[in-house]
Amino acid sequence: MDNIDLFAMRERFNSQQIMLCFNGPISRSLIEEIGNALRNYLAADHAHPSAAMDVFAVYIEMTQNISHYTRSKGWNEQEAGATVVVSRNEDNRYVVSAGNLIESGDGQSLVVAIDQLAQLDKAGLKAAYKEQLRRPRDAERASGAGLGLIDIARKSSAPLQASLQPAADGRSFFSLRAVI
Template identity: 85%
Template sequence: MENIDLFAMRERFNNQQIMLCFNGPISRSLIEEIGNALRNYLSAEHAHPSAAMDVFAVYIEMTQNISHYTRARQWNEQEAGATVVVSRNQGGRYVVSAGNLIEMPDGENLLQAVEGLAGMDKAELKAAYKEQLRRPRDEARPSGAGLGLIDIARKSSEPLQASLQPLAGGRGFFSLRAVI
């Protein structure tokens, strides 16, 4: 194993204004602990209360979606890993990004859903949210790309961005980025 240059990593994190970064297997308790750390960090930074709530809510939604997806597939710890980053952009807005392994067909569907939401304005997102709330839940259909994703899009100050990197074995790495 090669040595990790922690100073270079620290400098890169500082330059990119990364406040929180996690990479590895994610569990409910870990989501909660990282969430508490994020909440404390935002409080210490004197983030506006509504922005802090939105950042926290988006972090929770993204990480829980990853946890539910990988648990439903009964993937092992390595397959069930997540990469989560909370940072600031040059405009001072918070950026919440998360990524995980995903089956390619699921990733393509999710990418299409994100692209559809990214093309909507605030009024259209509100209407889509209300429509999704009224829609009966189909227990036979796996959840995903539904109410939570629309809620993330509604909390975002910019259109959601997503990417899907194809990998071997019919899987890919899906990444989602929300600016709060």
């Protein structure tokens, strides 16, 4: 294994204003621990309370979605890994990004649903949220773009961005980015 250049990694993280980064298997307890660290970081960063709450809520929703999905597939620890990054953009807004392996078909459907959400304004997102609330829940079906994703879109100050990159064995790496 090659030596990891931590200084170069640090410089890259600093230049991209990355404040928190995680890559690996994710569990409920880990989601909670990283969430606590994120809360502490946001407090130390003097984040506006509503922004801090939104960043935390989006982080929780994204990581729980990953955890639920990989658990529903029965994947092993390596397959169930996630990559989560919280950073700032050039406008000094918080950016929450998360990604994981996903069945390619599931990923394509999810990207389409997120692209549709990205086309909606605040009023459209509110209407979509209310419509989703009224829909009967089908326990047999994965939720796709359910309340959680609509809520992320509502908390975001810019349209959600999703991407899918092909991986092995009929899977892809799904990435979701929300700007708060």
